[in-house]
Amino acid sequence: MASWIPIAETSDFSLQNLPYGIFSTDNSDPRIGVAIGEYVIDLKILAEEGVLGNLGSGGDTLKQSTLNAYAALGKDVHSRVRQTLQRLLEKDTQSGDALRDNQPLRDKAFVPLSNVRMHLPMVIGDYTDFFVGLHHAVTCAGLVKPGATIEQLCPCFYNLPIAYNGRASSVVVSETPLHRPNGQFPVDGKLVSGPCRKLDFEVEFACFIGRGNELGTSIEVDSAEDHIFGFVLMNDWSARDIQMYEATLMGPFNGKSFCTTVSPWIVTPEALESFRVAPKKTPRELPEYLVQKKEKSAYNIPIRATLGANGQRYRVADCNTNNVIFSFAQMLAHHTRGGCPLRTGDLIATGTLSGPERENAGCLLEQTRGGTEPYEMIAENSATGNVRRAYLEDNDVITFTARASGRGGNVGFGSCAGKILPAP
């Protein structure tokens, strides 16, 4: 699918993608945009000019400063807007007058990506972090308790998608710097209070909820995908020393609540349709509420993590969204099984997406065997030396990128990046 807008082969944002985000410029307040090539299209302006067709009672939702109201309209509306945008933007558009040949409107509605500042795309009511990565779970079990299997530590692991409630207030958009957190943890058997010494990242994939459900109702697994507005990359920054000390009874708390970073562009389910794949099989028979008819319920999207340090960039890990034993649909069905309400804007993440080998480890806890075996990270510019890390250092920048490539062009996520500042 070609567009009259120039789209480089290396661009994440093909005509097949069209992800939503919230952007602002020096001259405009935060508003809804769609990325294509090197541009953001200002949907507020297109909606005001009436070129997006009749959205009925949802017409005003595209003029707001978050995506919540628009996401709540449901997938039929999103599908219609996507088709309209593709029709307007395709190379041989029949609707050239509306946008392509309307230079004054193009001047207003197209903003170079290099000129915009991105914001958190949705107001997040609750944020849930699942733990459905197969290799991450198996490896971490052995690290937490040498010789232990994940089923010994967590008998339900293969029977249901386990999760903890994350901290919505600490979710930030990519490029927001974070401070190394202070906390309590033992060092050589002695309890200390001070800056975290085992700061880590976690490579995750997450969805934003479009339509929610009411308290006391459940979402059926086979219709659960209708509740997903779209997907982002997520870095669940983790303070391993704080986390391991605090979490034995109630799960992660301060070890995870100092910052969680998401990529700014919400990629829609429609854009990812051709990258479907089955999740990893669980070895247990599932109860009916988790049996999903659609077999290809996960996605095959490679995610790369890199480290920026000393002015260089180093390869850290290659993960994939397919390393999960449950799909998002199964996660939503389980999340609401007891009647818990999901709301528009809720953020639901997979947990760490490690693959089977050390170079596929989605966090340093795994990659460095709990910090005991520092990992050699290879410089992208081979002229510079490599770098070793046990855990993250101040001023390190961790960046995730992800791109699925198909016949329709690249469907990429932009980047999910954060720089570590010293502890306050």
Place this chain on the structure above:
Amino acid sequence: MASWIPIAETSDFSLQNLPYGIFSTDNSDPRIGVAIGEYVIDLKILAEEGVLGNLGSGGDTLKQSTLNAYAALGKDVHSRVRQTLQRLLEKDTQSGDALRDNQPLRDKAFVPLSNVRMHLPMVIGDYTDFFVGLHHAVTCAGLVKPGATIEQLCPCFYNLPIAYNGRASSVVVSETPLHRPNGQFPVDGKLVSGPCRKLDFEVEFACFIGRGNELGTSIEVDSAEDHIFGFVLMNDWSARDIQMYEATLMGPFNGKSFCTTVSPWIVTPEALESFRVAPKKTPRELPEYLVQKKEKSAYNIPIRATLGANGQRYRVADCNTNNVIFSFAQMLAHHTRGGCPLRTGDLIATGTLSGPERENAGCLLEQTRGGTEPYEMIAENSATGNVRRAYLEDNDVITFTARASGRGGNVGFGSCAGKILPAP
């Protein structure tokens, strides 16, 4: 402190109390009110009539449908409004013209409590449930693992206030019915999927945050009380079978996310000032960030739990807010120690407030030794027989009430009640 409004000796709402809530009537949308005697005072109307004095830029906050904007103004404003209300309402008021002798305004602004419907008082961003009840922790440790101490299960228990992130979307106001949740759990060694069989309540005390803090900053323990807008009772309904099966690695999730009930009236710190008491001592030396200068940092407020069943009311337990090893100030200091932002409207709870004896157990898990020793609950009307419970049954109503009584009159919380409906 006497008022010209008749206040019964059995009323929770003396002139010393003046708690805030959100109410509506058949004729009015949700709005801010203050309870006194058998009435709600409509603060929107008082603000519009200008009898509350000049609130500066905060003047419009009392005309909103939640307490968030008002709570964010900070304690100086709240203190001024409280003083103004007490001056207007005291028996020998010098400002009789403004309200007492202004019958048309009284007719508009005073609404009988029996005519109002109460709503959730604040929009809750995040909800955090701590676990700082001494007796609850000690007893539950032995139930989860016979012979185990709480420090064996949770080495940090006495060193820091532990907590898990709760589910904000499932917090409801008193009188909202709840469904018995469905879930997965083992029964006699076999995994089943269906309605919870071990449904429980938990007696808790909670605060709503007034002013928050920014990401990457911490709240100092000695100024933390300034961030508290006020207090409510809370029932952290728990599905013990679902919880015990799912929570071994990541803490409580579906076992707690089907419903959490709060009482509708937010009692202010000023109203509770004379009921201060020291928390229980922890046996460990605390790090500096948790050392609070003010010794009387907890409260002495008895909370009673009753069961409504068969048209009767039975006494279940007598707890007290003083059964904690950490104060709210210490909880907030710890919560933000790593830089986690609190926001206006966040709900922060203590965990279960059991006392030392069986009749002080704040949940059935403790009171019935994990369901193995059903508890005989005494009818308030001695003519009817008692009732026995291992766990809760469908149509049971659990109600918490709490009242501190001092020279200034009663400072009560109204009630925190919920009725259990069958599983969907």
